[in-house]
Amino acid sequence: MTSPEPQPPAPQPSESESKDRVYRSVPAIAGGVLLLAIAGWLGIDAAISGEGRTPWLALAVLLLVAPLIVAFTLRPAVYAGEDRLRIRNPFRLVVVPWGRVASLRSAYSNEVLTESGTKYQLWAVPVSLRARKKAARRETRATAQARREMGRDEGRGSALGMRAGLGDGLGGDSVSDGPVRAETDRIMDELRGLYEARHQAESAQGEVTVRWAYEVLAPAVAGAVLVLILVALG
Known part of the structure; x- marks a missing residue:
């Protein structure tokens, strides 16, 4: 009797992905869920009980407003890995290798400054x-x-x-316990520490990439066009 052949191990997530630190704004998420609930309730109620073009106008406004609420409240996040910083802002996804980061600045907003002089705001880490x-x-x-x-x-x-x-x-x-710091300032301290430790690593080099969030822009633009058409038709 032959023994069964050993099975290959199941694929595991990459080490860099599993070690990413994720930063998001809890108040923004809570506010976004609340706004979506209110917008959905008002829009669906108008679509059901409205007359004439009102139901269509309500649905068009909902199609315009819902993606914008998601973009500015639920979507923003910062993913800090060993090799790069991923910044998910309302309408863009920016990937900045640590080797391309010039500084992390905190004033009235938290920003990443690249070696080329371009600034990217961290929407998920707002200054309070x-x-x-x-x-x-x-x-x-x-x-x-x-x-x-x-x-x-x-x-x-x-x-x-x-x-x-x-x-x-x-x-x-x-x-x-050390000095008392605001939550977002502590997050920026952590990001600066990771940058200082990794910006010279060979695996942390590369080019900055920017991708537009078409999954947010497309429905919002479609909703805006529908609203303009319905308003123009009276």
Whole structure:
């Protein structure tokens, strides 16, 4: 009796794909789902109960609005791999190898600047000035608390050494956790760290590619054309 031949192993996802870090805006996704629900409810209600050209106009508006809502809320994402950065913005997909990145900048928006001088905004990682101010206040409170603990511990002599051994006192969370940062600023720090580690790697070289999101643009343009035709016909 012959033994069965060993089966080839099942194909596995590439290492670079499996290690990609994905960044998306949770508030934007929640808002997009809500807007789609409202638009769908209003559009379907008008299509069912409307008269004359109203149902067709409602469907045309829905065809125009739905892709735009998806484009600006659900679609944006940033995929950070070991060799490249993929930026999925509302109407474009940009792939930038780390070797072509010149800098990652944060001001009123988070951007990637390439060696050619082209800027690409990270729609999925929006800047929140309110979150920055909140993080700054938390950092100020944490620093003041650490100073108060330091003043108390300096007067306790040997008790300080005991608490240091137990991970208390100056080794507490307020000091060891580092500076308080806004969520999007922490994401940019991670991207900068990955860029510094990988931008000289041989596998991280290549050309920047940009692809338009025709799956979003085509239905939106079709809806806009239908709306114009129906409005022109009166």
